[in-house]
Amino acid sequence: MLGLVPQALALYEDLSAEKNLSIFGSLYGLSGKRLKLRISALLEQVQLVERRRDCVKDFSGGMKRRLNIAAALLHEPEILLCDEPTVGVDPQSRNAIFDLLQGLNRSGMTVIYTTHYMEEAERLCPRLAIIDHGRIIACGTQADLLAPLALETQVVLLPGAHLPAAREAMETHGKLAQDGDRWLFTPASGFKLSAVYALIESRGWPLTAFLVRPPSLETLFLHLTGRTLRE
Amino acid sequence: MKAIVSLLRKDYALFFSDRAAVFLTFFVPMALIWIFGTIFGRGGDGGPVTLPFGLVDTAKTATSKAICEALAGEKGFKLVQTTTDTKGIEHPLDEKTLRAMMEDNKVRFALIIYPEKDTGKLLDVRLKYLNNPRNEIETQVAEGLLQKTLFTRTPQLLIAALSQQSKSTLGPTRNAAFTQQLSKVVSQNFGPSEESVKALLDDPAGYIEKQGGVEKVFGLTTEDTKNGTGTKTGGGTGDIFGRLLNLEREQVAGQTVKNPWIARSVGGWAMMFLLFSLSAAATSLFEEKKAGLYLRLLAAPVTPSQILLSKYIYCMSLGFIQLLTLFIGGWLIFKLDIWTALPDLVVVCLFASAASTAFGMVLAAFCTSQGQASGLATLLILTMSAVGGAMFPTSFMPDFIQQIAHASIVYWAMEGIMGVLWAGKSFWELWLELLALGLFAVGALSLANWQFRRGSIFR
Numbered sequence: 263m264l265g266l267v268p269q270a271l272a273l274y275e276d277l278s279a280e281k282n283l284s285i286f287g288s289l290y291g292l293s294g295k296r297l298k299l300r301i302s303a304l305l306e307q308v309q310l311v312e313r314r315r316d317c318v319k320d321f322s323g324g325m326k327r328r329l330n331i332a333a334a335l336l337h338e339p340e341i342l343l344c345d346e347p348t349v350g351v352d353p354q355s356r357n358a359i360f361d362l363l364q365g366l367n368r369s370g371m372t373v374i375y376t377t378h379y380m381e382e383a384e385r386l387c388p389r390l391a392i393i394d395h396g397r398i399i400a401c402g403t404q405a406d407l408l409a410p411l412a413l414e415t416q417v418v419l420l421p422g423a424h425l426p427a428a429r430e431a432m433e434t435h436g437k438l439a440q441d442g443d444r445w446l447f448t449p450a451s452g453f454k455l456s457a458v459y460a461l462i463e464s465r466g467w468p469l470t471a472f473l474v475r476p477p478s479l480e481t482l483f484l485h486l487t488g489r490t491l492r493e
Numbered sequence: 494m495k496a497i498v499s500l501l502r503k504d505y506a507l508f509f510s511d512r513a514a515v516f517l518t519f520f521v522p523m524a525l526i527w528i529f530g531t532i533f534g535r536g537g538d539g540g541p542v543t544l545p546f547g548l549v550d551t552a553k554t555a556t557s558k559a560i561c562e563a564l565a566g567e568k569g570f571k572l573v574q575t576t577t578d579t580k581g582i583e584h585p586l587d588e589k590t591l592r593a594m595m596e597d598n599k600v601r602f603a604l605i606i607y608p609e610k611d612t613g614k615l616l617d618v619r620l621k622y623l624n625n626p627r628n629e630i631e632t633q634v635a636e637g638l639l640q641k642t643l644f645t646r647t648p649q650l651l652i653a654a655l656s657q658q659s660k661s662t663l664g665p666t667r668n669a670a671f672t673q674q675l676s677k678v679v680s681q682n683f684g685p686s687e688e689s690v691k692a693l694l695d696d697p698a699g700y701i702e703k704q705g706g707v708e709k710v711f712g713l714t715t716e717d718t719k720n721g722t723g724t725k726t727g728g729g730t731g732d733i734f735g736r737l738l739n740l741e742r743e744q745v746a747g748q749t750v751k752n753p754w755i756a757r758s759v760g761g762w763a764m765m766f767l768l769f770s771l772s773a774a775a776t777s778l779f780e781e782k783k784a785g786l787y788l789r790l791l792a793a794p795v796t797p798s799q800i801l802l803s804k805y806i807y808c809m810s811l812g813f814i815q816l817l818t819l820f821i822g823g824w825l826i827f828k829l830d831i832w833t834a835l836p837d838l839v840v841v842c843l844f845a846s847a848a849s850t851a852f853g854m855v856l857a858a859f860c861t862s863q864g865q866a867s868g869l870a871t872l873l874i875l876t877m878s879a880v881g882g883a884m885f886p887t888s889f890m891p892d893f894i895q896q897i898a899h900a901s902i903v904y905w906a907m908e909g910i911m912g913v914l915w916a917g918k919s920f921w922e923l924w925l926e927l928l929a930l931g932l933f934a935v936g937a938l939s940l941a942n943w944q945f946r947r948g949s950i951f952r
Binding site for chain 2: 264265266268269270271272273274275286289290291333334
């Protein structure tokens with residue numbers, strides 16, 4: 263059975279947290295003691311026990327998000343579909359949500375998590391699917407997906423006095439692309455990253471002016487979907 | 494200043510971004526002006542109201558014919574003097590049929606002219622005025638028109654009767670001398686010329702018409718014509734005429750209603766507010782959509798039809814309770830008797846709520862935003878209330894508006910409510926009104942359900 267955590271806060275804001283859960287629980291056929299126990303357990307799980315009788319409209323964004331997840335767990339679904347469940351929440355709440363979802367996953371629940379934040383996917387998802395224009399264009403574990411891009415470690419050239427000289431020195435060793443006031447250097451095949459460090463050291467450039475970025479999901483995503491803005 | 498201009502631009506941009514709302518903002522007032530102008534101003538021609546008025550002449554005398562002619566000449570009355578049977582053959586109206594028509598609420602005011610058996614009376618007719626005063630405005634207008642017509646014609650009838658009596662008692666020669674002598678006495682003591690008094694006594698109808706009406710001849714004031722129909726008293730000339738005319742009055746419905754005008758007033762306003770509140774409740778569907786709740790509800794074992802039906806039942810129960818509360822308020826404040834026929838009133842309120850809620854659901858189904866629904870609701874509810882008789886008697890409206898009224902929930906609800914509170918009918922007797930409301934409810938709910946499935950509210 264499926265549980266849905268919609269992107270919108272699908273809650274009755276004028277009702278209490280407990281009342282919201284009671285309504286949604288009854289839609290799944292829960293009633294009486296079983297419903298009460300389930301509500302108590304979930305409020306405990308999302309750390310809202312003390313606010314159980316407060317109106318949802320008085321909750322912070324993070325609390326609403328947690329309650330939004332709790333409402334999808336009432337019937338103990340086997341699969342939980344979360345549609346960007348951390349939109350607009352503070353870091354503490356986001357972490358709490360991550361912990362909650364990881365705990366659910368560890369307990370055997372399948373969590374399908376949709377997000378635009380690659381770091382969230384990296385942290386939470388052992389298996390990933392990249393969807394572009396409604397089609398899955400890549401699917402697998404993080405390692406599987408990143409494997410083809412293993413050599414595409416990027417070096418970011420940050421702005422500064424060294425930049426013109428650094429661009430000139432590095433452009434023969436790979437591909438350079440401008441990214442705002444920064445430049446991204448993607449080494450050519452066979453190029454060793456240690457050569458970059460040797461170059462920086464020999465020219466006396468500040469080490470803080472360079473960032474070495476290993477292949478990430480964001481790199482993979484942009485690589486697969488391109489940089490054209492989506493509608 | 495620049496900030497104010499920028500903020501103003503923002504508000505105008507937001508306003509004009511919803512084209513339907515813009516249209517309704519300007520269209521609704523214009524439409525209401527036209528509709529109310531047509532309803533209350535009779536299409537702008539300013540013509541008089543035409544109340545159906547039953548008339549049965551059982552006397553068939555010259556006096557009764559003169560009264561019938563006078564009533565026929567009254568533009569405010571649409572005289573009903575015939576009836577058509579099932580074969581389509583027209584028959585003169587008799588008292589029994591007239592009373593049946595009044596019971597069915599087809600005619601609410603009528604006059605029956607009987608022959609006067611008491612030979613001591615000056616006029617040879619006896620009048621009975623039947624009325625069903627379920628609407629105050631309508632009743633006052635009907636009575637005003639009847640009094641005006643009767644008392645305008647009474648002096649003429651009186652003089653004609655006196656003249657006829659003196660002719661038959663004295664004979665033509667002595668009557669001529671008597672008329673001559675009387676004219677002289679009146680002229681000497683009251684002012685008018687001897688010739689004019691003689692002309693009046695010789696041919697009352699012709700003289701009064703030539704002089705431009707009874708008011709001019711006798712110097713009657715409007716107040717005089719308002720006074721007295723036999724049961725009322727007053728000190729004016731009209732009261733004298735009232736005493737001369739043997740006019741009985743019979744109320745055919747609502748005799749036991751303690752506070753008659755309140756029944757209609759409470760019913761009318763209750764229906765209008767019911768429609769407003771139910772439309773608002775039904776359009777709360779948009780709020781739930783905006784909050785994304787349908788996605789969650791539909792992810793549960795719930796179907797769109799179940800969502801709609803639950804919303805419908807909720808709104809209907811709310812409307813039902815509101816309607817009953819308003820009637821209880823009428824009882825508490827105005828002593829409106831609702832307890833005598835409470836079960837019947839409950840049934841009518843239930844059907845009225847069902848139809849009104851279905852109307853709100855249709856609005857929600859066909860509009861794409863709450864703003865649109867509110868604008869359209871204002872237009873439709875005010876129109877339905879006006880056309881349906883919640884504000885003003887439908888009998889005062891043009892014929893085509895009276896036909897349109899049958900398409901209004903308010904009309905049938907008002908008929909049902911008045912049927913219970915005023916005419917004391919049971920809900921079995923109000924089957925037509927309940928059937929109409931029931932059909933509205935089923936039809937509108939089906940339409941709303943169909944449109945909801947086609948529309949985007951659950952997407």
